[in-house]
Amino acid sequence: MYIKILIIAQVFLGFHVTEQCQVITFRKNPVLVVEVTSSKYQIVTGCISPKRVIYNPTTLKEIKVIAQNLGDLNEGAVENIPEQFQLSFNMNNISTIKSDAFRNLDALETIYMDQNDIRTIETNAFDSLPSLDVINLENNKIELIMQHAFANLPNLTMLSLDDNKLKSFHQDWFHNTPRLQTLFINNNLISAIPKAAFVSFSALQYLSMVGNKIIHVHRDAFMGLDNLLELSLEENRLKEIAVDFTVTPNLRYIHLSNNALNYLPDKMLSALQHSLKGIWIFANPWQCPCLDSFIEWGGNYNIRIMWKCNNTDLSCVIPKHDVDKCIPRSNDEFYEEAMSSFTGDCIKRHKP
Secondary structure: OHHHHHHHHHHHOOOOOOOOOOOOOEEEEEEEEEEOOOEEEEEEEEOEOOOOOOOOOOOEEEEEEEOOOOEEEOOOOEEOOOOOEEEEEEOOOEEEEOOOOEEOOOOEEEEEOOOOOOOEEOOOOEEOOOOOOEEEOOOOOOOEEOOOOEEOOOOOOEEEOOOOOOOOOOHHHEEOOOOOOEEEOOOOOOOEEOOOOOOOOOOOOEEEOOOOOOOEEOOOOOOOOOOOOEEEOOOOOOOOOOOOHHHOOOOOEEEOOOOOOOOOOHHHHHHHOOOOOEEEOOOOOOEHHHHHHHHHHHHHOOOEEEOOOOOOOOOOEOEOOOOOOOOOOOHHHEOHHHHOOOOOOOOOOOOO
16 A cells, blocks of 8 residues: 555656666665655665655755765665755765766755765766756765766866865866866875866866875966965975966965965065965964065065964074075074974964
8 A cells, every 4th residue: 555655646746766776775774855844754775766755846955864874875876856956965884985876866956975984986976967066075084086986067166075085186086077166175185286286177266275284286286277266275284385376367365374384486476466365374484584575575465464373472483594585495494493383283264
């Protein structure tokens, strides 16, 4: 009787009931279906699809799976839902997002998959989702993202990979994502930004790589980012940076605080002075003559320089020799006790 009622309800509501998933993802797991005026848990085995989940297509808002032990998210795990909705998977012990895990979801707008222990994202895991705007993969354990994991997402504007275990960033993770505007890769294990690392993302406006282990940024790392407005490289391990910012003519804000910088090249500053509105440089062991020059430079070009921590009066160091010159120097040209005072405990993070 229940099966008969279920089928009648699906036909009455106009659901497409052809299910293609062949590998089971859900095994009697509770799935929360959120509609405009109500929310209800349904027990699902197999895949999330109109054949397995009952909902009103005119009032569907969100489908949630929370605190389940799912293992892998297999092919067709969520499929054949034509209505506009948001998908949330949180705290589900998901190890791998398999290829084509999300299929035939033409109006899906947002995917939240934070706190799932994800380690691997396969090729075409997020593929051919024409309305998808936001993907949140924060607070997982992602180590491997395969080529074209994010493919054919023409309206994707924001991706967060914060708080994972990525050691590098690769453009070939992406294919046909022309509208990506915001990319968060904070608190990973990335050590370098290579040449033309983001050249495929011409629409990118906000790039944040705070709290990694970056020691090197290639001079041409940001080529192709004509629309970049804000760049955050705080809390890394940079001792020097000499980037060509002539390729980012619209850059307004740069965050370089909590690194190990003592000098910035004049050529780099000259490239920034016509577009920049603010630069965050506190909690770096700046040479005192260089810091004086930065502050003067900011005043001359109406650029706000955030250089001082509230919790300390220490803001610069005096070199052993040529104390009045702002020149490139290695760490052994400073007194060790002065350099060690910059512990990076002054945090004033600004978010776009």
